[in-house]
Amino acid sequence: MTAETASPEAAAQPVVKIDGITKGFPNRKKGFQRIVAETNVDIQEGEFITIIGPSGCGKSTILKMIAGLEPIDEGAIRLEGEPITAPSRKLGIVFQQHVLLPWMSARQNVVFALETEPGSTRSREELNALADEYLDLVNLTEAADRRPSQLSGGMQQRVGIARAFALEPQVMLLDEPLGALDALTRHELQLQLLRLCEKQRKTFIMVTHDVDEALLLSDRILVMGAGPNAEIIHDITVPFSRPRDVENVEQDSKYHELRSFLLGSLTGH
Ligand SMILES: Nc1ncnc2c1ncn2[C@@H]1O[C@H](COP(=O)(O)OP(=O)(O)O)[C@@H](O)[C@H]1O
Ligand SMILES: [Mg+2]
Incomplete structure (x- = not known):
């Protein structure tokens, strides 16, 4: 069944389904090292998903696999039910x-x-x-x-x-899109990205190491553990209502609790 089929089942299926994937790379010492442990995630149309985790745990590798730029070892990533095997105009980067x-x-x-x-x-x-x-x-x-x-x-x-x-594109993939900017510019662009994504409710999958950026922008935050063989250790729903701005997010009673939880899980405390 193709994505265009307008049946109720098609409407209910996730837009992106990460279905039992694993990924490793050849390694000089060990021959082969698994980087990403078996991973399953369903992403619904219109969701803003952020992936955070320690450096080197495999965030960019996962994003590249979704983009069709990196082959998958086991399992599949499906876009509207169809396995992603190559870059596509439906996937923006x-x-x-x-x-x-x-x-x-x-x-x-x-x-x-x-x-x-x-x-x-x-x-x-x-x-x-x-x-x-x-x-x-x-x-x-x-x-x-x-x-x-x-x-x-x-x-x-x-x-x-x-x-x-x-x-x-139907799904926008962002790998630390604001990572190279100074703090002030970064903050300004976070707000612009927020306005842009609230205006165009498409599906976003973003990697960041900035917990506040993740909380401001996302509907869900996937926290990865340390690698190798890293897995998603938390799948957190961000409860703030939309449209958002920095003030209403930071004044939400859950903000500080979530923020310290995320910072703690990144540093292993
Ligand atoms: N093409 C590759 N060949 C070998 N090892 C790789 C390759 N790409 C990534 N890796 C290794 O996989 C791990 C995860 O990399 P990456 O996904 O870039 O991490 P992150 O984006 O979370 O910082 C790292 O240890 C990295 O060295
Ligand atoms: Mg990276």
């Missing part, structure tokens, strides 16, 4: 560092991604309008004609986010 084409303006970078999509039939005007719409969503209207070298690190990251969103 935002990494920590963006590869923007340096000779193109911010707008041209977004347009280029749109027009190189297979089957693209949009006119130049439509492409420009769509790029401007997404640049506006990340407050870059003023900077649309500037090249990457004329943009700050935070602005470049926003171009990358606008580009990924403009492709309108």
